Amino acid sequence: MATKKNYWLMKSEPETFSIDDLSRDQSTLWEGVRNYQARNFMMKDMKVGDEVLFYHSNAQPPGVVGIAKISKKAQPDPSCYDKKSPYFDKKSTKQIPRWFCVEVSFKQKFPELISLDEIKQEPQLKDMLVVKKGQRLSIQPVAENDFLYLLEMASVKMARE
DNA sequence: GCCAACGTTGGC
DNA sequence: GCCAACGTTGGC
Numbered sequence: 001m002a003t004k005k006n007y008w009l010m011k012s013e014p015e016t017f018s019i020d021d022l023s024r025d026q027s028t029l030w031e032g033v034r035n036y037q038a039r040n041f042m043m044k045d046m047k048v049g050d051e052v053l054f055y056h057s058n059a060q061p062p063g064v065v066g067i068a069k070i071s072k073k074a075q076p077d078p079s080c081y082d083k084k085s086p087y088f089d090k091k092s093t094k095q096i097p098r099w100f101c102v103e104v105s106f107k108q109k110f111p112e113l114i115s116l117d118e119i120k121q122e123p124q125l126k127d128m129l130v131v132k133k134g135q136r137l138s139i140q141p142v143a144e145n146d147f148l149y150l151l152e153m154a155s156v157k158m159a160r161e
Numbered sequence: 162g163c164c165a166a167c168g169t170t171g172g173c
Numbered sequence: 174g175c176c177a178a179c180g181t182t183g184g185c
Binding site: 169171 | 180
Binding site: 036037136 | 165166167168
């Protein structure tokens with residue numbers, strides 16, 4: 001069992017749930033993940049205290065808008081039992097839940113987003129999954145170095161203002 | 162709105 | 174277990 005802190009990138013469409021929504025609510029259950037790879041990251045690898053790059057997808061421009069942290073480990077995703085929810089899944093039962101979600105808490109909103117384009121322009125960040133073509137996973141692991149480098153980019157921007 | 166890149170489903 | 178058809182994601 002790893003004790004070292006892990007880093008992640010989590011995508012959300014701002015029209016559905018933005019960094020401002022998280023800032024207002026302070027914490028949220030990350031419901032609606034219906035991809036096994038993403039689910040497995042939440043179930044197996046995410047720990048309370050892990051830090052998260054909050055990413056706006058389908059946005060103009062798309063990019064990292066702030067920082068969040070994992071505040072509760074994975075639990076069965078309540079939205080898969082809700083017939084009215086777009087995330088309802090009749091194959092998921094209370095006895096054998098198929099989908100899980102973690103709780104994510106607000107940490108910080110960047111004064112200015114780090115756009116996908118800027119990330120692509122940094123040779124340092126070329127291994128980040130988010131810049132790779134066809135990488136659609138909504139939850140991605142992030143290397144510590146890349147996480148820190150991105151924070152540095154955010155603080156440089158801050159200082160410039 | 163388009164479409165490439167995937168992931169999932171279901172017939173066989 | 175293969176694979177075609179279909180659905181989704183998400184940048185552009």
